[in-house]
Amino acid sequence: MAKPKVAFYWCASCGGCEETVVDLNEDILKVADAVDIVLWPVALDFKRKDIEAMKDGEIAVSFINGAVRLGEQEEMVKLLRKKSGLVVAFGACAHLGGIPGLGNFYDRESIFNRVYKEVPTVDNPKGIFPQQKTKVKEGELTLPEFYDTVKTLDQTIDVDYYLPGCPPPPDLIMAAVQAILKGELPEKGAVLAPNKALCDTCPRAESKPDKLSITEVKRPWQIKMDPELCFLAQGIICMGPATRTGCGETCIRANQPCRGCFGPIDGVVDQGAKALSMVASILGLDGEQDMSEEEVKKLIDSIADPAGTVYRFGLAASLLRRKRME
Amino acid sequence: MRKITIDPITRLEGHGKIEIFLDDKGNCERATLQIPELRGFEKFSEGRAAEEMPRITTMICGVCPTAHHMASAKALDDLFKVEPTSAAKKIRELMYNAFTAEDHILHFVFLGGPDFIVGPSAPAAERNVLGVIGKVGLEVGGKVIEMRKRMRQVMRIIGGKPVMPSCALPGGVSRKIDEDERKTIIEAGEYGVEFCQVALQLFDDVVLKNKEYVDLVTGDVYAHKTYYMGLVDDNNKVNFYDGQIRVVDPAGKEFAKFKAQDYLDHIQEHVEPWTYVRFSFLKKVGWKGFVDGKESGVFRVAPLARLNASDGMATPLAQEAYEKMYEVLGGKPVHSTLAFHWARLVEALYAAERVRELAKDPEITSDDIVNLPTETPKEGVGVVEAPRGTLIHHYQTDDNGIITKANLIVATQNNSAAINMSVEKAAKALIQKGNVPEGILNMIEMAFRAYDPCHACATHSLPGRTPLEVSVYNADGEMIKKLVN
Numbered sequence: 001m002a003k004p005k006v007a008f009y010w011c012a013s014c015g016g017c018e019e020t021v022v023d024l025n026e027d028i029l030k031v032a033d034a035v036d037i038v039l040w041p042v043a044l045d046f047k048r049k050d051i052e053a054m055k056d057g058e059i060a061v062s063f064i065n066g067a068v069r070l071g072e073q074e075e076m077v078k079l080l081r082k083k084s085g086l087v088v089a090f091g092a093c094a095h096l097g098g099i100p101g102l103g104n105f106y107d108r109e110s111i112f113n114r115v116y117k118e119v120p121t122v123d124n125p126k127g128i129f130p131q132q133k134t135k136v137k138e139g140e141l142t143l144p145e146f147y148d149t150v151k152t153l154d155q156t157i158d159v160d161y162y163l164p165g166c167p168p169p170p171d172l173i174m175a176a177v178q179a180i181l182k183g184e185l186p187e188k189g190a191v192l193a194p195n196k197a198l199c200d201t202c203p204r205a206e207s208k209p210d211k212l213s214i215t216e217v218k219r220p221w222q223i224k225m226d227p228e229l230c231f232l233a234q235g236i237i238c239m240g241p242a243t244r245t246g247c248g249e250t251c252i253r254a255n256q257p258c259r260g261c262f263g264p265i266d267g268v269v270d271q272g273a274k275a276l277s278m279v280a281s282i283l284g285l286d287g288e289q290d291m292s293e294e295e296v297k298k299l300i301d302s303i304a305d306p307a308g309t310v311y312r313f314g315l316a317a318s319l320l321r322r323k324r325m326e
Numbered sequence: 327m328r329k330i331t332i333d334p335i336t337r338l339e340g341h342g343k344i345e346i347f348l349d350d351k352g353n354c355e356r357a358t359l360q361i362p363e364l365r366g367f368e369k370f371s372e373g374r375a376a377e378e379m380p381r382i383t384t385m386i387c388g389v390c391p392t393a394h395h396m397a398s399a400k401a402l403d404d405l406f407k408v409e410p411t412s413a414a415k416k417i418r419e420l421m422y423n424a425f426t427a428e429d430h431i432l433h434f435v436f437l438g439g440p441d442f443i444v445g446p447s448a449p450a451a452e453r454n455v456l457g458v459i460g461k462v463g464l465e466v467g468g469k470v471i472e473m474r475k476r477m478r479q480v481m482r483i484i485g486g487k488p489v490m491p492s493c494a495l496p497g498g499v500s501r502k503i504d505e506d507e508r509k510t511i512i513e514a515g516e517y518g519v520e521f522c523q524v525a526l527q528l529f530d531d532v533v534l535k536n537k538e539y540v541d542l543v544t545g546d547v548y549a550h551k552t553y554y555m556g557l558v559d560d561n562n563k564v565n566f567y568d569g570q571i572r573v574v575d576p577a578g579k580e581f582a583k584f585k586a587q588d589y590l591d592h593i594q595e596h597v598e599p600w601t602y603v604r605f606s607f608l609k610k611v612g613w614k615g616f617v618d619g620k621e622s623g624v625f626r627v628a629p630l631a632r633l634n635a636s637d638g639m640a641t642p643l644a645q646e647a648y649e650k651m652y653e654v655l656g657g658k659p660v661h662s663t664l665a666f667h668w669a670r671l672v673e674a675l676y677a678a679e680r681v682r683e684l685a686k687d688p689e690i691t692s693d694d695i696v697n698l699p700t701e702t703p704k705e706g707v708g709v710v711e712a713p714r715g716t717l718i719h720h721y722q723t724d725d726n727g728i729i730t731k732a733n734l735i736v737a738t739q740n741n742s743a744a745i746n747m748s749v750e751k752a753a754k755a756l757i758q759k760g761n762v763p764e765g766i767l768n769m770i771e772m773a774f775r776a777y778d779p780c781h782a783c784a785t786h787s788l789p790g791r792t793p794l795e796v797s798v799y800n801a802d803g804e805m806i807k808k809l810v811n
Binding site for chain 1: 345347355356358360364365366368369370372373374375377378381382385386387388389391402406471475478482484485486487488489490491492493495496497500501502589590593594595596597598599600601602604606609613696698699720726727728733735
């Protein structure tokens with residue numbers, strides 16, 4: 001029997017999703033043995049035209065990482081969708097928009113202005129910006145279009161499964177590959193990770209009080225963080241209650257609060273909204289009735305960059321998607 | 327006029343696109359390396375809580391997240407005016423050297439190695455990491471995987487996960503190292519020191535004993551007489567984590583030495599409309615275009631630049647290797663771009679020695695890992711030497727520590743003018759009278775691969791090749807020839 005054809009592709013991303021594949025170590029050889037990799041721009045020499053020449057659905061599965069920020073990325077993922085039986089959104093950027101999705105707090109113009117004009121090192125008196133087409137003496141040079149808004153993969157094409165995380169941990173990658181090879185896949189649209197909140201598997205779960213109450217919000221630099229106590233019990237905003245587990249709690253084990261890269265559990269449409277309501281429900285819970293409105297407001301205001309915290313990885317996937325520019 | 331495009335299948339960060347224009351005689355008139363990707367971190371950092379920057383800027387690059395994590399941590403120290411505890415500095419430097427050793431070795435074996443160990447003119451199908459293992463044997467091949475695994479375990483212990491670490495805080499780190507972990511780290515350091523010596527010996531046996539290779543390294547095709555920049559300690563020895571930025575001129579004479587906080591007096595950037603990357607140059611010399619020499623502000627960073635800009639290495643075995651390199655290549659500074667590969671191995675050995683040394687330090691398991699800031703934050707600059715060169719983070723905040731402005735001078739930006747020049751020089755030397763020999767792809771690739779540019783970070787993965795395609799067009803725009811590596 002012919003080996004199933006598999007494609008890996010990357011959009012607006014950082015290479016971390018490729019590194020995590022290499023972190024499979026010896027297991028990567030097992031994967032390479034079981035499948036026929038037809039596209040992996042990082043590593044193998046196959047071209048867009050090779051994909052174009054394939055029959056529709058000929059690729060068993062395409063793993064696509066990165067958010068969609070450039071015109072060229074959109075074209076390529078549409079092509080892969082057409083040629084693939086299954087598409088897996090690989091990693092936080094494809095799944096939720098990820099860190100590049102924070103760009104949706106701004107737009108193309110403000111980004112270009114900052115990057116090519118305003119930063120203090122730039123010497124650009126003529127205000128030159130990169131252009132899609134540039135005539136030079138010798139000919140024409142082209143660049144792909146830079147979109148105003150970052151999109152998730154499923155805002156661009158139909159997605160069958162999601163492998164969450166920044167980056168997805170090697171054990172979940174192996175489990176997903178094996179499930180695909182054996183044809184033991186869950187329902188379409190599933191996130192290939194446990195459907196539990198991080199708090200449920202957190203090594204500090206036992207120290208989480210039954211009734212959480214934050215009377216003073218602390219930032220990670222304002223206290224010496226206890227390496228064993230629940231972060232919320234220390235007054236530090238942790239995305240654990242609003243985030244899916246499966247990551248191995250790596251950040252918690254480094255004594256840092258969760259920032260939500262795995263996205264929400266099933267049934268939660270907007271991770272940030274969920275996190276905000278969680279925070280609102282525990283802020284000043286003890287003695288709430290005794291607090292003045294001003295005190296409540298002050299407590300809420302003491303959260304640094306609330307939008308950038310609860311939507312750290314999920315702004316592009318949120319109901320708002322982006323900040324409206326004036 | 328013909329145009330040649332060397333275009334990887336994707337045009338993203340992690341890739342570059344090379345365009346070569348030929349004149350009427352078929353000689354190369356101009357070559358450019360374009361970087362067709364931008365995400366805009368300098369803008370969307372605005373509004374974020376400063377302490378989150380080490381956990382946001384890591385996502386600039388998944389290959390060198392540790393470099394951004396550390397540059398950001400140091401910018402936070404400066405921003406909050408807080409000195410990290412002595413143990414915290416050592417823990418950071420330990421993690422940082424484990425990362426550098428691993429990254430350098432990965433580059434040598436997976437990316438640069440195929441050119442030298444398998445050979446620049448070997449068939450493309452063999453010029454990859456599997457070819458390297460075929461040539462050096464499975465035993466050495468297995469050691470490479472083991473070295474990577476062990477160093478990444480050190481990064482996991484300290485930072486949580488090797489891709490996207492999360493331990494940095496202003497004034498220190500969030501997690502201490504225990505005694506069991508120390509043992510694992512010492513063993514990793516010892517393994518690393520041994521392996522890097524094997525790698526240097528391999529370089530000696532395979533490259534230095536082969537005249538063809540030595541001629542390439544010492545020849546003119548890959549040489550540029552530029553300024554060099556690197557971080558040095560109080561004794562002007564190479565240091566990846568801390569120190570002052572030193573610049574030497576093309577003759578090797580000290581041109582400037584400054585603290586990271588003064589970088590705006592020394593570094594400026596030029597913008598071109600045909601690429602998303604900015605080009606760094608020395609402000610006091612000025613931008614004179616894509617040319618080398620003392621009158622041009624173009625400078626280079628990364629391994630060879632660091633060695634050129636320093637007076638040596640701070641560990642004994644690396645110092646020996648440093649002296650040998652300059653002795654063989656005829657003294658300082660060395661201008662050959664291909665010597666970056668050799669310098670990278672010298673640095674990997676230093677990094678491994680430093681891991682071992684720091685892991686044995688009694689203070690490394692201390693509980694005293696963070697000093698809490700007490701000052702109101704305002705402005706901070708941090709610098710480290712990323713594997714690919716000097717990396718600077720600069721933040722300004724409001725009184726509440728929310729970022730109002732951010733500037734990032736990323737290592738590959740500093741080399742980007744020189745990389746363009748190297749690509750053009752190789753293309754001019756190798757393409758003549760319209761003759762585009764089959765081997766040109768690899769020879770041009772070699773010009774930029776030596777820098778280990780981050781837009782080729784793709785090639786850090788198996789099996790370590792940048793997929794390139796050269797299309798040759800005639801004057802009517804019809805493709806007349808296509809080469810694939």
